[in-house]
Amino acid sequence: MSLDLFLPAFITIKNGFVLTLIITLASFLVGQVLALPVALALSSPSRCLRLPASAYTFVIRGSPLLVQLFIVYYGLGQLEAVRESVLWPILRSPVYCAVLTIALNSAAYSAEVLAGAIRQVPKGQWEAGKALGLAKYVLLIKVVLPQIYRAVLPSIGNELILVMKGSTLASAVTVMEMTGAARVFVAKTYAPFETFLIAGAIYLLIGAAFGRVFKGLETRFAIPGR
Amino acid sequence: MIEAVVQYFPQLLQGFLVTLSVAVGSFVLGLIFAVVLAPAAVYGSAPVRKVIAGYVSLIRGLPELLVIFLIFYGGTVLLTGLFGVYVEVDALTAGIAALTVVSTAYLTEIVRGALVGVSSGQWEAALALGLRRPGAFRLIVLPQMMVRALPGLGNQWLVILKESALVSIIGLEELMRKSVVAAGATHKPLAFYLTAAALYVLVTGVSTLFINAYNQRLTTHLR
Numbered sequence: 001m002s003l004d005l006f007l008p009a010f011i012t013i014k015n016g017f018v019l020t021l022i023i024t025l026a027s028f029l030v031g032q033v034l035a036l037p038v039a040l041a042l043s044s045p046s047r048c049l050r051l052p053a054s055a056y057t058f059v060i061r062g063s064p065l066l067v068q069l070f071i072v073y074y075g076l077g078q079l080e081a082v083r084e085s086v087l088w089p090i091l092r093s094p095v096y097c098a099v100l101t102i103a104l105n106s107a108a109y110s111a112e113v114l115a116g117a118i119r120q121v122p123k124g125q126w127e128a129g130k131a132l133g134l135a136k137y138v139l140l141i142k143v144v145l146p147q148i149y150r151a152v153l154p155s156i157g158n159e160l161i162l163v164m165k166g167s168t169l170a171s172a173v174t175v176m177e178m179t180g181a182a183r184v185f186v187a188k189t190y191a192p193f194e195t196f197l198i199a200g201a202i203y204l205l206i207g208a209a210f211g212r213v214f215k216g217l218e219t220r221f222a223i224p225g226r
Numbered sequence: 227m228i229e230a231v232v233q234y235f236p237q238l239l240q241g242f243l244v245t246l247s248v249a250v251g252s253f254v255l256g257l258i259f260a261v262v263l264a265p266a267a268v269y270g271s272a273p274v275r276k277v278i279a280g281y282v283s284l285i286r287g288l289p290e291l292l293v294i295f296l297i298f299y300g301g302t303v304l305l306t307g308l309f310g311v312y313v314e315v316d317a318l319t320a321g322i323a324a325l326t327v328v329s330t331a332y333l334t335e336i337v338r339g340a341l342v343g344v345s346s347g348q349w350e351a352a353l354a355l356g357l358r359r360p361g362a363f364r365l366i367v368l369p370q371m372m373v374r375a376l377p378g379l380g381n382q383w384l385v386i387l388k389e390s391a392l393v394s395i396i397g398l399e400e401l402m403r404k405s406v407v408a409a410g411a412t413h414k415p416l417a418f419y420l421t422a423a424a425l426y427v428l429v430t431g432v433s434t435l436f437i438n439a440y441n442q443r444l445t446t447h448l449r
Contacts, residue, residue: 062384062427064391066402067419074409075416165289172395179291192299200288200296207287 002191009185009195013202016181019095021206023167023177027099028160031106038107039114040140053111060108065166068105073097073173098170106163113155117148150221157214161207178202227417234408234418241404242425244318248400249387251322256329256386257337257379263330264337278334285331290389294324298396321393329386336378340371373444380437384430391426401425 041053060068076082076091090096121144129139149156171180182199186192231238267278285293301315301323344367352362394402405422409415 058431059423059427062430063423064388064402064426066391066394067405067423067426070402070406070409071416071419071423075419078414078416161287165291168289168291169392171291179289179295182292183295186295186299190303192296192303196292196296196300200292203289203292204284204287 002194005189005191005194006198009182009189009191009198012181012185013178013195013199016176016178017202019170019175019177020164020167020179023095023098023102023170023175024160024164024206027102027106027167028163030099030103031110031159031163032156034103034107035110035114038111039118042111042115043118057108057112060105061112065102065105066169066172069098069101069169069173072101094170094173094175098167098173098175102163102166102169105166106159109162110156110159113152113159114148117151118144120151121147150223153214153218153221157211157217160210160214164203164206164210227414230408230412230414231417231421234404234412237404237408238401238418238421238425241399241401244398244400245387245390245402246429248318248321248325248390248393248398249383252325252329252390253383253386255322255326256333256382259326259330260333260337263334264341267334267338268341282331282335285328290324290328291392291395293328294321294392294396297324297327317393317396317398320396321390321398325386325389325393328389329382332382332385333379336375336382337371339378340375341367343374344370373448376437376441376444380433380441383437384433387429387433388426 038053038056041049042057044050072091073094082088082091090100125143125147126139129143134142167177168179170177171183174180176184178199182195186195189195263278266274268275270278298315298317298320301320302313305313305315348366348370349362352366353359357365390400391402394400394406397403401422405418409418412418
């Protein structure tokens, strides 16, 4: 190990830092937005909604993220219909593909967590809401969702860390985020320890910061006295 | 599209076997380490407990891909420096080593949780009945621990199976790498990646069935 490589390694990795952060946050947000409808479908009494949703989570959770990323980035471009569609500018870019795939992947895992929480809401809550004459969506937004999101907040924080770890796979489809930049630097300088240790330290710091934020949110939204 | 997949299917199956051996290898090794580390994490002295807790939270925060790169590239540099001649760490060893390092952390946490869950009264009762400590562990504590650990262990097996795809990035000829090669040769990426995904889903699906069946058997007394 040589100390004078630490600085150039740090500068190279720093260039990938923003991209890592953008991919992580964008895919996390899109994933959470997609997760709610899937979770509602999973916990719905209707079979027509439940079956496609559980097929979706089964397939996504059953295969590696890397395969999914390759299907979206390399696979879809093979189809003429995709290349001529309006979505092509998005599917042509590796960054958008990574965000889309990680979001779809994270949505499946989060949906299962949310669905579990929805099933835990006591039946009396639904009945009381109905007895008060609340419309179905008001009941969902005002009564059910606050309870389930409070319950799953720690799992959502965990999911954000998993998404951050997943964002490293974007380097496999040519995106120069932190891991990609680190790998290129290693190929040039042959200094794996310096480079990957710095990258690892930055990932740990990002993870710790995310953990802080979610701890704060948990305290902020906790019911006082419970 | 179908002919291309059929033509390369023996190749994919070969890769599939490598995938399975990487996954099984790192799961079993990880479990062996976890079974040694977990009691140390519960009953060990304060520094030992701290070190294990630190290791677990370190690995949890690091991306798996980074651990694989660190061991693959770093291993070569380290061993070359150590022996003075160029030693290259091959992708299979590096892959299994990296995934073992990762899985050990998660499995230790699972086994530790299960061990803590068995109440100390069980130990005391077993010792009071005249069993020696090893016997008490094997006959009384271990079965109860397994019931608690099984869902977590099953889950971790699925995680490792999927993570083994990452080893393709450092060039190991497992299922994913074979698919990449076949996709490149035939210019039909979609067909090969979908086939690979289907094979992964097949294994995870079958594993889930087995895990659930075994869990049913272990928890009969709880229902």
